[in-house]
Amino acid sequence: xxxxxxxxxxxxxxxxxxxxxxxxxxxxxxxxxxxxxxxxxxxxxxxxxxxxxxxxxxxxxxxxxxxxxxxxxxxxxxxxxxxxxxxxxxxxxxxxxxxxxxxxxxxxxxxxxxxxxxxxxxxxxxxxxxxxxxxxxxxxxxxxxxxxxxxxxxxxxxxxxxxxxxxxxxxxxxxxxxxxxxxxxxxxxxxxxxx
Amino acid sequence: xxxxxxxxxxxxxxxxxxxxxxxxxxxxxxxxxxxxxxxxxxxxxxxxxxxxxxxxxxxxxxxxxxxxxxxxxxxxxxxxxxxxxxxxxxxxxxxxxxxxxxxxxxxxxxxxxxxxxxxxxxxxxxxxxxxxxxxxxxxxxxxxxxxxxxxxxxxxxxxxxxxxxxxxxxxxxxxx
Numbered sequence: 001x002x003x004x005x006x007x008x009x010x011x012x013x014x015x016x017x018x019x020x021x022x023x024x025x026x027x028x029x030x031x032x033x034x035x036x037x038x039x040x041x042x043x044x045x046x047x048x049x050x051x052x053x054x055x056x057x058x059x060x061x062x063x064x065x066x067x068x069x070x071x072x073x074x075x076x077x078x079x080x081x082x083x084x085x086x087x088x089x090x091x092x093x094x095x096x097x098x099x100x101x102x103x104x105x106x107x108x109x110x111x112x113x114x115x116x117x118x119x120x121x122x123x124x125x126x127x128x129x130x131x132x133x134x135x136x137x138x139x140x141x142x143x144x145x146x147x148x149x150x151x152x153x154x155x156x157x158x159x160x161x162x163x164x165x166x167x168x169x170x171x172x173x174x175x176x177x178x179x180x181x182x183x184x185x186x187x188x189x190x191x192x193x194x195x
Numbered sequence: 196x197x198x199x200x201x202x203x204x205x206x207x208x209x210x211x212x213x214x215x216x217x218x219x220x221x222x223x224x225x226x227x228x229x230x231x232x233x234x235x236x237x238x239x240x241x242x243x244x245x246x247x248x249x250x251x252x253x254x255x256x257x258x259x260x261x262x263x264x265x266x267x268x269x270x271x272x273x274x275x276x277x278x279x280x281x282x283x284x285x286x287x288x289x290x291x292x293x294x295x296x297x298x299x300x301x302x303x304x305x306x307x308x309x310x311x312x313x314x315x316x317x318x319x320x321x322x323x324x325x326x327x328x329x330x331x332x333x334x335x336x337x338x339x340x341x342x343x344x345x346x347x348x349x350x351x352x353x354x355x356x357x358x359x360x361x362x363x364x365x366x367x368x369x370x371x
Contacts, residue, residue, distance in 0.1 A: 001349040002333070006250065009258035009293075017261035025260045033256030037248035041241055049237025054215055056233020057226060061219035101204045111332075112240060112339045119340040127344040128337060136336060137351045140327045141359075145200050147324030153303050154320060159311035163197055165320040168366045172325035176359035183354040187347035 044108065051109030055091065064090030078138070078181070079131045081121070088117030092135055102144035111139060130188055137184040141177035145170065240339050247338025251330055255293045264289055280364060283315050287322060292356045295328040318367045326359040 017026050058064050068075070068089035075082070075089045082088055091114035098107035114135060122129040128136075147169055154162040216226050258264055268285040276282055283305060291298040302323040306316045329352040337345060 001347075002345045005330070005349065006254050009254040009263075012267070013254070013257035013259075013261040013263040016263040016266055017257075020262055022261075026257055029256040029260035030253045032260075033253035034249045036256070037252040038245055040252075041245045041248055044244065045238055045241040048241050049234045052237045052240070053230035053234035054212065057219045057224065057229050058215045059233075060224040060229045061215060061222050063215060063218065098207075101200070101207055103204065103207060106208060108335070111336055115336050115340045116240070119342075125340075126342060128342050128346045128348055132337070132342070133346060133348045133351065136333055136348050137355065139336070140329045140332050140352050141355045143325060143327050146197065146204070147320075149299065150302065150320045150323045153306055154311040154316075157306050157311045159316075162311070165317055165324060166197065168317070168321040168363065168370055169324035171366045172321055172359050172362040175362035176326060176355040179358040180351055180355035183351035184347075187351055191347055 047105050048109045048112060051106060052113065055094075055110065055113050059087055059090075064094075066090075067093050078134055081129070081131050082118070083121075086117065086121070088114055088121070088131075091117055095139065096142050099139070099142050100145055102146055102148060133188065134181075134184050137180040138177065141173065141180040143173055243341060244335055244338040247334045248331075251334040252294075255297075255330070259290070259294065259297055279368075280360070281315060281318070283309070284318055284322065284364075287319055288360050291322065291326055291360075292329040292353065293331075295331060298323060298328070314367065314371055317371050318363060321363045321367055322360060325363055326356050329353065329356055 013029075014023075014026050017023050055064070064087050065085055068085045068087065071089065071093050072084055075092070076084060079089070079092075091110055095107055095110040095114050098104075098110055115132065118129060118132050118135065119125065121131065146163075146166065150165070151162050154165070216230075219229065220226050265286060268282075268289050271289075272282040272285050275285065280288075287298055287301045287305065290301055302319040305319040309315045311317070311320070330349075333345060333348055333352060337343075337348075
C-alpha cells in the first residue's frame with residue numbers, strides 16, 4: 001500500500017504542477033524534501049546514541065526486564081508473538097510512556113530500540129512482522145496527554161481558555177487508538193489467510 | 196491534573212538519568228563501559244534511516260508544493276461536507292498523516308484566521324493534538340531496521356487517522 005501512496009503523491013503532484021503551469025516547483029520541492037530528510041536523520045544521531053547508551057545501562061541493571069514483567073498482562077494480549085519478558089516489551093512501554101508525557105526526544109530513540117529488539121525476533125528481515133505492525137499501530141495512535149505546541153499557538157492568538165482542547169484531544173486519541181488495535185487484529189488475520 | 200502531568204514531564208528524564216546509572220552501579224555493572232557499548236550503534240541506526248526518509252519526504256514535498264494537496268482537498272470537500280466535515284479543515288486532515296510541520300502550519304493558519312476559540316479553531320487544535328504523522332513514523336521506524344515491506348501497517352495507521360478525524364468532529368460538536 002505504501003507503494004501506491006508514494007506513487008500517487010509523486011505522479012499527481014507532478015501532473016498538477018504541470019497543468020497549473022508551475023512545473024519548476026517540482027525540482028525544487030524534490031531537493032528540499034531530500035534536504036529535510038537528511039537533516040532529520042543526522043539530527044537523530046545525537047539523541048539515538050545517547051539513549052542507546054542509557055537503555056543499555058537500564059537493561060544491564062535489569063530495569064527493562066522488570067518493566068516488561070510489570071506490564072505483561074497487557075503486552076501478552078497485544079503481542080502474542082513476542083516471548084514474555086523480552087526486552088522488546090520494556091522498550092515498547094518506555095516508548096509509549098515517553099510519548100504520553102510528551103518527551104519527544106526520548107520517545108523516538110526508545111521506539112527505534114524497540115524496533116531493533118523486534119527485528120531480532122523477525123524471521124524475514126525485509127518484511128514487517130506482526131508484532132511490528134501492532135507496535136506501530138499503537139505508537140502512531142498514542143500521543144501526548146498535553147499537546148504543548150498547539151496550546152502555545154492558542155495562547156499566542158489570544159485564546160480565552162487555551163487548554164480546553166485537552167479533553168477533546170484525549171477523547172479523539174482514544175477512539176483512534178481503539179480502531180488502530182482493532183484494525184491491526186483484523187488485518188493480521190486477513191493477511192495470514194492470504195499468504 | 197494539568198499541572199501534575201506537566202511536573203511529571205519535567206522530572207521524568209532527569210530522574211531516569213539519576214536512577215538508571217545508580218542502580219546499574221549497585222548491581223555491579225561497569226557503567227561507563229556499558230553505556231559506550233550500547234551507544235556504539237547509534238550512528239549507524241540514524242544513518243540507515245536516510246534513504247527511507249528521503250523517499251518519503253521528497254514525495255510529500257512535491258505533493259504539497261505543487262498544489263496537488265489543495266486540489267485534492269477541494270475535490271473531496273463536497274463529498275465530505277455531506278457527512279458534516281467542514282471544508283476548511285480538509286487540507287489539515289489530508290496533511291496530518293504526511294507531514295507534521297506542514298500540518299502544524301495549516302493548523303496555525305486556521306487558528307490565526309478564525310480565532311482559537313472559534314469552532315474550526317478548536318477543531319483544528321484537537322486534530323493537531325490527537326494524531327501523529329503516521330507516514331513519517333512508519334518510514335523512520337521501519338527504515339531504522341531496514342524493513343521495506345510494510346504489509347498492513349499503512350492500512351491500520353490510516354484507519355486510525357480517519358477515526359481520529361471523525362471522533363474530533365463529533366466531540367467538538369458535542370462539547371463546543
